[in-house]
Amino acid sequence: MGRNTERHPVKEANSLWQVYKTVPFLKVVKNFIVIQLARYTPFLSMKNWLYRTFLRMKVGDQAAVALMVMMDVMFPERISIGKNSVIGYNTTILAHEYLIDEYRLGDVNIGDNVMIGANTTILPGVTIGDGAIVSAGTLVHKDVLPGTFVGGNPMQTIRTKEQMQKQRPM
Secondary structure, eight states: OOOOOOOEOOOOOHHHHOOOHSSSSHHHHHHHHHHHHHHHHHHHHHHHHHHHHHOOOOOOOOOOEOTTTTESSGGGGGGEEEEEEEEEOOOOEESSSSSEEEEEEEOEEEOOOOOTTTOOOOOTTOOEEEEEOOTTTEEEEOOOTTTTTETTTTEEEEEEEHHHHHHSOO
């Protein structure tokens, strides 16, 4: 239940100094422009089209990505958002992390009918299961089970799927 990342050791300087050995410069420029356009686009269908067409992201039908969401600028193709999910305002979704001695890459899989609150940060290699709820301001540093309500920094389970089902009116 941790994070599923690939580790790539580096020599010489820290891994960020070697970034363009790991990802082409022009790809980063293109991704940055598309992500900035999408961040300010108020039209959800256009935003999803930009993500699918230019960033090769998997974005489900009726997924709603709010204003100012920052997708991973280097590896957005490693992000998947399920159908009918909501990604809250100013959330950051990372598929990479550049460290001193290595860099890590990991797919981010957000299931169907997931609610992610505003100002959340999702780290690489995380899966958020179908029907999960992530409260605003959460640092998602490990997998979230389907139907679970999580929040905080460090992220903790607030309610399990079973507790959530008992709470919901029929």
